[in-house]
Amino acid sequence: MTEPRASARQIREAAERVKKNREAELALTRARATSWAKGTGGILATGLAFGTIRGRSNISELQPYVARWVGGLLLAAMLIGIVAVFFFFRAAYGRLTPIPPETTDHTLAAQTMKDVRVGLGVAALGTTLLVTAVGLTWYGPSRAHPHLVVVDEGGTSWCGDPIRTVDGLLTLNANGQEVQVSLAEAVQIRPVTTCP
Amino acid sequence: MEHKPIQFEVRSFDDVSAADCSPQQTVDGIEYAVMCPACNGRFTVEEVGSIYRKAPFAKQAKPASGVVNVVCECGEEHTGRPPADPFVGCGAAWRIWK
Numbered sequence A: 001m002t003e004p005r006a007s008a009r010q011i012r013e014a015a016e017r018v019k020k021n022r023e024a025e026l027a028l029t030r031a032r033a034t035s036w037a038k039g040t041g042g043i044l045a046t047g048l049a050f051g052t053i054r055g056r057s058n059i060s061e062l063q064p065y066v067a068r069w070v071g072g073l074l075l076a077a078m079l080i081g082i083v084a085v086f087f088f089f090r091a092a093y094g095r096l097t098p099i100p101p102e103t104t105d106h107t108l109a110a111q112t113m114k115d116v117r118v119g120l121g122v123a124a125l126g127t128t129l130l131v132t133a134v135g136l137t138w139y140g141p142s143r144a145h146p147h148l149v150v151v152d153e154g155g156t157s158w159c160g161d162p163i164r165t166v167d168g169l170l171t172l173n174a175n176g177q178e179v180q181v182s183l184a185e186a187v188q189i190r191p192v193t194t195c196p
Numbered sequence B: 001m002e003h004k005p006i007q008f009e010v011r012s013f014d015d016v017s018a019a020d021c022s023p024q025q026t027v028d029g030i031e032y033a034v035m036c037p038a039c040n041g042r043f044t045v046e047e048v049g050s051i052y053r054k055a056p057f058a059k060q061a062k063p064a065s066g067v068v069n070v071v072c073e074c075g076e077e078h079t080g081r082p083p084a085d086p087f088v089g090c091g092a093a094w095r096i097w098k
Helices: A008-049 A056-060 A064-093 A105-139
Strands: A147-152 A157-166 A169-174 A177-182 A186-192 B029-035 B042-048 B050-052 B059-061 B067-071 B092-097
Touching: A008 A064, A008 A105, A008 B067, A008 B092, A056 A064, A064 A105, A147 A169, A147 A177, A157 A177, B029 B067, B042 B067
Parallel strands: none
Antiparallel strands: A147 A157, A147 A186, A157 A169, A169 A177, B029 B042, B050 B059, B067 B092
């Protein structure tokens, strides 16, 4: 008690501030939670609406195992999104359990903001998974196309992607180089999944 | 000491020590049992650890100065008290030092 005595006005103003803050705290946090939920939901909805996964064509161009990963990530993102919505709803509208009689508004306000924080964290995780799924559709390895192996009369085999056939000459793309093989001299043509 | 039905008057009194106010831990913070130095009214003051007021991630720590500001809220009517006054008491104000 080394400080000089505060004026009555100073003490009253400080005490009134605390009183008002405590009275408004729960309503304020609930309103804030609603805003956060709307804002986050809006961002996620916009992201999905303008998302780059357009459907089957995007997925079917990927390697099958990558396509499965994309599907799994999208499913996980959706489930996590539901969890985030749950936390945001619980923050904005209160918990679905009875409130013990001794619970104070301050405790409820603290719970509300905790739910908002958890909801934001979960939503961030879901967004990360969604972005990862989109990234895989962009940069993931594409489905392997069948190649052709052509064996000529001399026993030499050529492997590559067929590009065109003109005047009995088959043009193959073998490791980035175009190779022309005469179909008249071919003794064997067979499709393979990979070139040696 | 019995409650004194004195005239309402806004005035400050000397600070008191928290140790003299029987501090009790509650769910939200610390509760002090106080007696008004003017009207002898007894009531409790709760000091919460934080109030959510500003940014959602910033808990506004209240007891920055180490004091609890108290205005008499004995709950008794004192003549002359403005009806709009948020504190139902005699108008006395003081601080609890921790």
